[in-house]
Amino acid sequence: MKLYIAEKPSLARAIADALPKPQKKQDGFIELANGDCVSWCIGHLLEQAEPDEYDERFKKWRFEHLPIVPEQWQLKPKPKTRKQLTVLKKLIKQATQIVHAGDPDREGQLLVDQVIDQVKLSQAKKQQIQRLLISDLNLNAVKKALNNLRSNREFIPLSVSALARSRADWLFGMNLTRAYTLAGQKAGFGNVLSVGRVQTPILGLVVNRDNEIANFTAKPFYEVLAHLKTQNQQTFTAKWQPSKACEPYQDDEGRVLHRGLAENVVSRITDQPATVSELEQKQKKQQAPLPYNLSALQIDAAKAFSMPAQSVLDICQNLYERHKLITYPRSDNRYLPKDHHREAAGIIAAIAHNNGQPNEACNKADSSKRSKCFNDSKVAAHHAIVPTVKQLRTAALNADEQKVYRLICRQYLAQFYPDYIFNETKVSVMIAGGLFKTTAKQDVSLGFKALMGKTELKDEQTLPPLEKGQQLHCYEAQLVDKMTSPPAHFTDATLLSAMTGISRYVKDSEIKKILKETDGLGTEATRAGIIELLFKRRFLKRQGKSIIATETGQALISALPLALASPDLTAKWEASLSNIAEQQMSYQQFLTPLLDELQQLVEQAKHCDSQVFAQLPKTPPKRRFKRKAKSKAKPA
Incomplete structure (x- = not known):
């Protein structure tokens, strides 16, 4: 009898769905027609024993007992799931082949290994245990994983680490x-x-x-802006860059703390000629951000929706286990295996069907494009959190689930959009011996930024045509009073x-x-x-x-x-x-x-x-x- 041990009932059901029918639901496991079984843990079935279970004296908290260090470590069954542990131990003893199907991470590895270790198996039987790695609960993905079993021995170091x-x-x-x-x-x-x-x-x-x-004490500091114009009366603004001689009047971050110094600069540059001393113009490209891992998703959901991290994780678990709309959510990885690219068209279609992003946005995605996220060398036991090919029959998501799902879809869809292209111009201007600088950025093509809520071209500052050595005029100098602010x-x-x-x-x-x-x-x-x-x-x-x-x-x-x-x-x-x-x-x-x-x-x-x-x-x-x-x- 082959026994599959999943970390959770939802994963066990997904595995059973990919195995031959008919099947029979038993108490704590699913039995297949050929006698094989799929069973499950319910998270951790075992936990560390309490100190007083090693020695009654430790019931009383006393300094003289510390540190308490077990000579022989003990695990104990969790009371609420003791029955399922008993079922698993019986099945493990009966099995001729065991397939470890814990979640694809350090804790998932240890969790199932510890249950197996509760039964004193022969060394030969332990050597034959196989490892099933599943990060997508949809039928085709599970079938694919079942055809790529690995030896559980490969993961012993991961288990020891946990x-x-x-x-x-x-x-x-x-x-x-x-x-x-x-x-x-x-x-x-x-x-x-x-x-x-x-x-x-x-x-x-x-x-x-x-x-x-x-303990923060606000301090005033000062900036000087030079308002400049060309011979054609086109204007722009540049900010003063204090020289090394000004360091005694600056703080650690280079801010000028002496108002008199700033006032002196204002008086020196007002109504004075200026020269473009340096001019750097480059067209730059920015690639789409990688798909999410859990922390990156939690950070963006907190920024966008003020969602606590735990709420995001709970929502993701629902999207993964109940709705099967996303891949394994507890991932620390932001890359995808290369062969995952073959599913791109199907995933984009599912995103459109499930209202993960507007149809127009999905139609503009080029599923043949292969972004830097498709990289086998960067993928470990699990990969980035991305949508699956699952298409919902009805609007089954609640409002918060929809918000998180749309974030995941947007980040995935961005992989199939062009780069964001912009022109960046850096200008240095000399006025009365002082250096002033400004930077301007102009959008050329929004690319993936069109997905991120940026719907129109916006410039930091529009610069007139400039050349190195060009003569300008500082028609006004402005002293800007500021205050340092606490973090x-x-x-x-x-x-x-x-x-x-x-x-x-x-x-x-x-x-x-x-x-x-x-x-x-x-x-x-x-x-x-x-x-x-x-x-x-x-x-x-x-x-x-x-x-x-x-x-x-x-x-x-x-x-x-x-x-x-x-x-x-x-x-x-x-x-x-x-x-x-x-x-x-x-x-x-x-x-x-x-x-x-x-x-x-x-x-x-x-x-x-x-x-x-x-x-x-x-x-x-x-x-x-x-x-x-x-x-x-x-x-x-």
């Missing part, structure tokens, strides 16, 4: 959450102070931004952007390099959930569209060492986990130094300044603290 991350997160999250909760309790604060490898640096980002805004509070879009581009917030050059090479803080599948968790744990709150830290969030970050409140630790971990997945590092080489670091961090927690928690809400009833402590001590 296992290392899972255990490391448990060790850090559980031990440091207990340590800082106990520190808070000493000061009379009664709630759980959750600490996690990813959630805490994200909170640190928000706290640092809030503090930067709170903006984070929003859903900018916080997600910060998580994916976290290297911008790191000073250490080596760690910055690591973070540039990884996917930032968290994964595509976890970022939305981590942000929501920080709201749930009342470390963050919303003020309109702004995301700010609560008093509790501020207090926790102030008590933590920089190593926990910055992304540096995550950078090191992600580099190591990638090395494990690529077989350049072993599990033990990763875990051993991590345990040494954990010991040091627990000691720091014991001696932290717990008085920062003294002004926060006092201890709630004791039984409530105990109940919460057990349920919330899990890492994020």
Whole structure:
């Protein structure tokens, strides 16, 4: 009997639909006419055991127990899905051939591997396990995947990497959450102070931004504009570029802080001759942006519709599992395999049929065009999020699903549009020894930009015909008074952007390099959930569209060492986990130094300044603290 194990029931149904009929629905699996079976997990069927399941003493949270490090790691069945785990274990024992059909990512690999490991299979049987990678639940796509099974052995390093991350997160999250909760309790604060490898640096980002805004002092600065005209009375404007001699009067960003200096420039250039000293004119092209991965989609949906990241992910799961209108949504990849191009015409037709984009926009797409997104070398286990060939019979999408679907369709359709072409002119003008510059851009052909809501030609500034050495006249000089402004509070879009581009917030050059090479803080599948968790744990709150830290969030970050409140630790971990997945590092080489670091961090927690928690809400009833402590001590 061949057994297919899917990660979710929806995937199991899609696999069964692509296999021979007739079929019989059994309790927890689908039986085929030839005796083969398709069964499923319901997400994670197993979870890490709690500390008190290793030792009864750990029910009571005490500093002297920390750090708690299991000698033999234990998994336990999740109570709500124990029945399905029992079904799967029985089927695994009966199967002569097993096909692993977890989602095509690190967690999907580990999730099914752990269920299989619950049954003590022979080494020979384990060696024969096959891997089925599905990123599109439509019938033809599933049939194609079924004809391209791979050996599950190829994915063992990926599974080990996920296992290392899972255990490391448990060790850090559980031990440091207990340590800082106990520190808070000493000061009379009664709630759980959750600490996690990813959630805490994200909170640190928000706290640092809030503090930067709170401590910001606005300062005036000055710009000088030269209004110029040609001999034919055609006008344009250029901005003064301060020379090196002006540096003592500028801030770090080159802004002039001394009004007298700017006034002097105004008086010197008014009603003076000017000369075009440099002229650079180029026609440039801009290619369409790549199709979406999850983070890029969440960022654009937040900008366009103010949608929280978790809502976008939930909508995508519906579009993927229920409606089958998009490919696998938890993807970190923005490229497509070359052979996916053969489906372009069918996908564009489906977009038009499903109102994913207007018919006119679909008709203008050239399905024979092959953009840079079609690149086998850039595609790993999963590819970009794109529409499928599925055509809806009715208007089955709700308003939010339609919005997200249209974004995905627009980004895909852009791959079959021409480049955006524009002329860019850079002009340098000398006036009374001072340098003034301006840049102008004129649209030549909108190309894919026509899809992005840009419906007419717009120029930054229209320049008259100019030549190098041409004589001009500065008929007016203008002093512009400005004030420095603080950075903006984070929003859903900018916080997600910060998580994916976290290297911008790191000073250490080596760690910055690591973070540039990884996917930032968290994964595509976890970022939305981590942000929501920080709201749930009342470390963050919303003020309109702004995301700010609560008093509790501020207090926790102030008590933590920089190593926990910055992304540096995550950078090191992600580099190591990638090395494990690529077989350049072993599990033990990763875990051993991590345990040494954990010991040091627990000691720091014991001696932290717990008085920062003294002004926060006092201890709630004791039984409530105990109940919460057990349920919330899990890492994020």
